[in-house]
Structure formats: structure tokens, C-alpha cells
Amino acid sequence: MAERILDVKNLKIDFHTYAGDVKAIRDVSFHLDKGETLAIVGESGSGKSVTTKSLMGLLANNAEVTGGSIMFHDQDILKKSEKEMQNIRGKDIAMIFQDPMTSLDPTMRIGQQIAEPLIKHKHVDKKKAWSQALDLLKLVGITDAEERIKNYPHQFSGGQRQRIVIAIALVCYPEILIADEPTTALDVTIQAQILELMKELQEKIETSIIFITHDLGVVAGMADRVAVMYAGQIVEYGTVDEIFFNPQHPYTWGLLNSMPTLSSTKLEAIPGTPPDLLDPPKGDPFVARNPYAMKIDAEQRPPFFKVSETHYAATWLLHPNAPKVTPPDEIIRRRQTFKDIMAHKAI
Amino acid sequence: MRKYLLKRVFYMILTLFLVATITFFLMKLMPGTPYSNQQKMTAQQIQIMNEQYGLNKPMWMQYLIYLGGMLHGDLGVSFQFSNQPVSYLIASRIGASAQLGIQAMIFGVVLGIVIGSIAAVNKNTWIDTLCTILSIIGKSVPNFVLAVLLQFYIALKLGWFPIADWGGFSYTVLPTIALGVGPLAETARFIRTGMVDVLNSDYIELAKAKGMSRYGIVWHHALRNSLIPLVTLIGPYTVALMTGSMVIENIFSIPGIGEQFVKSILTNDYPTIMGVTMLFSAGLVAVILLTDIIYGIIDPRIRLSGSGD
Numbered sequence A: 001m002a003e004r005i006l007d008v009k010n011l012k013i014d015f016h017t018y019a020g021d022v023k024a025i026r027d028v029s030f031h032l033d034k035g036e037t038l039a040i041v042g043e044s045g046s047g048k049s050v051t052t053k054s055l056m057g058l059l060a061n062n063a064e065v066t067g068g069s070i071m072f073h074d075q076d077i078l079k080k081s082e083k084e085m086q087n088i089r090g091k092d093i094a095m096i097f098q099d100p101m102t103s104l105d106p107t108m109r110i111g112q113q114i115a116e117p118l119i120k121h122k123h124v125d126k127k128k129a130w131s132q133a134l135d136l137l138k139l140v141g142i143t144d145a146e147e148r149i150k151n152y153p154h155q156f157s158g159g160q161r162q163r164i165v166i167a168i169a170l171v172c173y174p175e176i177l178i179a180d181e182p183t184t185a186l187d188v189t190i191q192a193q194i195l196e197l198m199k200e201l202q203e204k205i206e207t208s209i210i211f212i213t214h215d216l217g218v219v220a221g222m223a224d225r226v227a228v229m230y231a232g233q234i235v236e237y238g239t240v241d242e243i244f245f246n247p248q249h250p251y252t253w254g255l256l257n258s259m260p261t262l263s264s265t266k267l268e269a270i271p272g273t274p275p276d277l278l279d280p281p282k283g284d285p286f287v288a289r290n291p292y293a294m295k296i297d298a299e300q301r302p303p304f305f306k307v308s309e310t311h312y313a314a315t316w317l318l319h320p321n322a323p324k325v326t327p328p329d330e331i332i333r334r335r336q337t338f339k340d341i342m343a344h345k346a347i
Numbered sequence B: 001m002r003k004y005l006l007k008r009v010f011y012m013i014l015t016l017f018l019v020a021t022i023t024f025f026l027m028k029l030m031p032g033t034p035y036s037n038q039q040k041m042t043a044q045q046i047q048i049m050n051e052q053y054g055l056n057k058p059m060w061m062q063y064l065i066y067l068g069g070m071l072h073g074d075l076g077v078s079f080q081f082s083n084q085p086v087s088y089l090i091a092s093r094i095g096a097s098a099q100l101g102i103q104a105m106i107f108g109v110v111l112g113i114v115i116g117s118i119a120a121v122n123k124n125t126w127i128d129t130l131c132t133i134l135s136i137i138g139k140s141v142p143n144f145v146l147a148v149l150l151q152f153y154i155a156l157k158l159g160w161f162p163i164a165d166w167g168g169f170s171y172t173v174l175p176t177i178a179l180g181v182g183p184l185a186e187t188a189r190f191i192r193t194g195m196v197d198v199l200n201s202d203y204i205e206l207a208k209a210k211g212m213s214r215y216g217i218v219w220h221h222a223l224r225n226s227l228i229p230l231v232t233l234i235g236p237y238t239v240a241l242m243t244g245s246m247v248i249e250n251i252f253s254i255p256g257i258g259e260q261f262v263k264s265i266l267t268n269d270y271p272t273i274m275g276v277t278m279l280f281s282a283g284l285v286a287v288i289l290l291t292d293i294i295y296g297i298i299d300p301r302i303r304l305s306g307s308g309d
């Protein structure tokens, strides 16, 4: 079995605001194995960024972790002091942000920006750090790196800047790379290149990736496993194939239905909006937007039902006593594909 | 870059020429004459004096003579200060003014940056509030009031520093503080606002994600980026220090240019007024060019677009 490097259990995070406590993360558990890529998908505001920031110990000042644990190997990140976290950030766990146009310091040479984590964590001198920075710059595919290393961020395009941000994140060969919507701000062709680069580097550097996105389209080629988040909770998780071709939660159905595919004739956005996290519903948070909702959905939060060894979904539809419902056509089509995949695997 | 600089220098000269012209004619509109005891002078005496100083010539000729002299670096002879050449007068007094100005600027800006940064890092805490209150006080109390207060409490009551006059460094301390508190308050306010913005930016988040310490982030990333807007203040500061120094030099009896300038205006000492005005203008124009150069040093984005000019 693969080595488990990160284990998040029952994480709960509130934000104290003037309007009251925003219950942004409500009992989230997931894990990450060595070398794998976990995608966390979900609508805007579902808590993806808050989850990843808690892994880095970079939550806003008004945040309070009200429960749970984040085990990184055998140490709980939530129990670490700020000083201890500084030694983990950028060294063991690194992060790539969404907007490459604003992620780099406009007044510092990119060589120095890449070298900084090395100087901080590996205590190498500036010259050595710059030479390693140069190697990284070549590795992420910046041409003419010897010259470009002395340039400033504004002298690079968006795609190149994201490559530089990736170089910064990987310069200490971290065990975990968190990428929070790393391609959202880029145009489609550049997106593909950056994703390709991340996969390539993952092999070379042997890092695990937590890949955050609200775009299921980019997940298929990237991830090994997927966790679907909704209103501060994970509602379904499984392998890529299981989530894409055998989804169980109506919210996952909705997400897949609203994703353009070759066979889809029309796109259906999920109607309605997510619940107010100041006062979250006590049952299934998706109840108000769920065409398959039952009475119990409004009253009691569904537990995770096991679909397979790797696949779990929190929906009452999986309860043995629940009525059988017919999913949308698109999902039925996908399940057919899933059967083919399974049959193929069985051979 | 060379072409750009040449263009800038040309505009500087043009500006100075305009200042010289306007000041010359405005000055002639001032009421009174340079003679302090005119009532007692006979018409003939005045005539002789006017001839001696070239004041009987037509206005345009006086103007041309003045411009011609200035081109040779000759600013004329003071009416007031025992007929010394104005250039000599200025040279003998610029040291004190420059020292005071530079000290006040360094004191104000450096301390302002420190206080502003501390306020920004501790945003919305009592430290921030304290810094804000101090900078409001510093900005709203006129520097001559502060000067007098310092003289009374620090010099007279406590006796830590001399009350007035000009000697060693200890004589400069109180006037430096009086002159520097304005820029200090302004800088602190500016840096605080700028740095709060900068500390919220994505690249600071990335710096945190690299594992950098709070002070490492302020020192290596936030400070330089917060300094950019401050550069725009250098011009106004210089003006403030120049005009401020006139009053402050008077209060502390410092033999500087400001003090001399005030006297020369009160006595219609035309050549000295012109000389000092030209000096101030030249200083200001130079500061504006300097500002742009400093901009380029701090902000690489501007440096490159400037060289492409």
C-alpha cells in the first residue's frame, strides 16, 4: 500500500465576522498518498481554498479551527507554532496560486525569488542558490534561462510567470504541492501546457499534488483521485474513473451535467445557489437544489455510504431503504462507459 | 536613455528661464524701494544710487543685463548685505541650510518609514492607532509652533540642547526635529497605507507560502514595494523643507539662506531675492529629475520603459 503522507480528519473551521460565524469547513476528512494527485473540485465558496490554506497554516486572522486534525506524517500541523510552520512551508509543503500576474514580487529579480526558499530552508549561500534556481528555471521550460534569470516579472508572459511560480514552489523538492486553481487565469492552450508541465515535474520530483479547481474538465487528465466539495463538506470522493463515470451524489451529477463533453447536447447549470454558511442547513446542504431530495435530506446529514473500497458518497439515495431514482441521461451514459471500463480492467 | 536625459535637461533650463523672467517682473511690482531711509535722501542722492545700481535704466534693459549676468554665473551685488556679491552671500549661507534640510529629510523620512511599517504590520491594533494619532498631530501642528515648544521645554526647561544659534551638531537637533516632523508624519501615513495594500497582495501570500518570517517579508518584499508611492512625495517635501526652513531658521537664528531670503524680501534687495529664488527653483527642478531617477531604481517596470524612450 502507498505511503500515506497527509491525513485530514474531521476538520472544522469557522470565520468570525461581524455578521456572525461563517462555518466554512464543516467536518472535512481526506488523505493524500505519496506520489498521487488528489483533485478537490466544487463551486466557488465551497471551501477549497480555506482547506488548503489550513494545510499551510496560512488561515486569515479571523479564522478558528474548531475541531479535527491534519496529520502530516506523524505530526499534527494544527498543533505547530508559527515558527515551526515557517520551516514546513515552502520546504515540505509548497503552494502555487491562481493568478500568476500578481503572484510574483514586481520589484525583485525572478532568480532571487526562486532562490529565496533555498536560502531560507537549505541554508545555501546566494551563489549556490542562484545556480540551483537556474536549474529549476530550465526545468520548467524557460528558454534562455541564463539571461532570463536576471529579469523582473513584468518581462514575462502569464504562462511563463506561472512556470516561474512553479519553479519557486518546487525548488526545495516539497513532498506536497498544493495548486489552487493554477490555470484558471490562463488561456486554454497555455493551461494545457502548464498542466502537462506539472505532471512531468511530479514524476521527476516525486511530489504529491493537491489540485484545486472548479473545472471538472481539467481534472480528468490530472488527478488519480477526486474529492467533491459542497458548502464546506466533502460530499463524494473516489478515483477519477469512479467520480467521472459512476458518480452517486446528485451534486456530482449536476457538476458533470454542467460540463461540456463531446456527446452532450446541452449544458445544464445547477439551479439555485449554495446555502448561507452563517447558518448552514442541518441536513444535506444540497437539499434545496436537489431535484431528488427526500424528506430525510432536510432533517439529517447523510453519512458516507461505501460504493467501493475507494469510493464513498454522502447521500441518502445510497441508503438501502431509499427509492431507486433515475439519474440524468448524461449520467446514465457515463455509467455505461464505467461498465466498459470495469469490464476492460477485469480482463 | 541619453536622448531622454537631454530632453529633460532642456526642459529644466526652459523652466528656470521662465522662473527667472516671472520673478524679475513680479519683483519689480513689489511696493517700495531698496533704500531703507528714503525719506531722508535727496532726489539727487536717489538718482546717483539708482544709477550706481542700474535702476534708472529701462525695465527691459535691466532684465537683459540680469539675464546676461546670470548666464555667466553672476547674480549681481546685494543691496543690503554690505554690497557683497549675491553668489558669495549664498555660498556662505547654503551650508547651514543644506545641512538642516538634509538632516530633517533623513530624520523625517527614515523614522516615518519605520513608524509607518510598524503601524501597517500591526494593522487595527492599539499600536496602529497610536501611530495614526501621532502622525495626525505631527501633520497638523505647524512647525513654528513645534519649534517654540521645543525651545521652551527641551532647551530652556530641560537644557538638553541650545535654544538657538549655530555651532556644533547639538545646535541642529531641535531645528531638525521641528523641520522634520511634517515629513515624518506624512511619510508614516503614506507608508502605512501603501504597506497595508502591499501586505494584502498575492506576492506577499506567496512569500508566506515560501516560509519566510514576518520581518523577512516586510524587509525583502513589502518595504520596497511600499516605497514606490513615497517617491512622489520627495518633490513636495523639498518645497516644504525650503519654505519651512525660512521660518525655522529665523526662530533658531540660524545663518541660512531662508533667513536671508526673508530679510531680502523685507528690504527689496532685488538681486538677493532673484538669486535665492533661482537657487530654490534650480533645486526643485533637480529634485524632480532626481525623483524620476529614483523611481526607476526602485521600480524595475519604470526603469525599462524609460530606457526604451
Ligand SMILES: Nc1ncnc2c1ncn2[C@@H]1O[C@H](COP(=O)(O)OP(=O)(O)OP(=O)(O)O)[C@@H](O)[C@H]1O
Pocket: A015, A016, A017, A022, A024, A042, A043, A044, A045, A046, A047, A048, A049, A050, A051, A060, A062, A214, A277
Ligand atoms: N477571511 C474570511 N472571513 C470570512 N469568511 C471567509 C473568509 N475566507 C473565506 N471565507 C468564506 O469561506 C467560504 C469558503 O471560501 P473559499 O475561499 O475556500 O472558497 P473556494 O472554494 O476556494 O472558492 P473559489 O472557487 O471562489 O476560490 C466562503 O463562504 C467564504 O466566504
Ligand SMILES: [Mg+2]
Pocket: A048, A049, A050, A180
Ligand atoms: Mg479559492
